[in-house]
Amino acid sequence: MIARALIHEPRVLFLDEPTAGLDPQARLALWDTLRQVHAQGRTIIMTTHYMEEADQLCDRIAILDHGKLLALDTPAKLKEQAPGDTIVDVVLDSDAEPLVAAARATAGVRHAEARGPMLRVYAARVGEAVPAILALAEAHGRTVNDIHISRPSLETLFITLTGRKLT
Numbered sequence: 001m002i003a004r005a006l007i008h009e010p011r012v013l014f015l016d017e018p019t020a021g022l023d024p025q026a027r028l029a030l031w032d033t034l035r036q037v038h039a040q041g042r043t044i045i046m047t048t049h050y051m052e053e054a055d056q057l058c059d060r061i062a063i064l065d066h067g068k069l070l071a072l073d074t075p076a077k078l079k080e081q082a083p084g085d086t087i088v089d090v091v092l093d094s095d096a097e098p099l100v101a102a103a104r105a106t107a108g109v110r111h112a113e114a115r116g117p118m119l120r121v122y123a124a125r126v127g128e129a130v131p132a133i134l135a136l137a138e139a140h141g142r143t144v145n146d147i148h149i150s151r152p153s154l155e156t157l158f159i160t161l162t163g164r165k166l167t
Contacts, residue, residue, distance in 0.1 A: 082152030
């Protein structure tokens with residue numbers, strides 16, 4: 001597919017979901033090929049639902065939803081727009097909704113939301129927020145089954161901007 005697209009040496013290459021259906025090894029090989037094509041001075045315009053791919057390959061990213069442009073910038077600048085500095089997902093033994101208001105009032109927490117038994121907290125100061133959230137769960141008689149800490153990503157920003165996950 002890529003070889004055919006490059007045969008006439010275009011200055012701009014349009015690719016629609018180029019890695020869909022590829023195994024991880026083939027995907028990484030294609031990434032290397034695309035980097036080489038870009039290094040030759042060609043512009044690549046690519047659609048993808050894989051935010052990691054966009055983050056790795058693109059100089060600029062546009063986030064579109066139902067034909068509407070929601071964001072356009074470099075990957076680093078877009079990730080800076082995601083809420084909070086760190087995302088803390090705390091999986092409880094039951095519904096997390098009753099903890100949301102108290103979590104939002106916790107020092108270092110910028111935003112909190114419930115998703116069934118999961119409490120998602122966007123924290124500016126994770127070192128302060130995590131112990132406080134764990135104490136909050138205990139004070140509400142909840143058991144913490146799992147906790148996951150991650151930096152904001154392009155996928156986080158997409159979900160924040162659109163209100164839904166990638167499909």
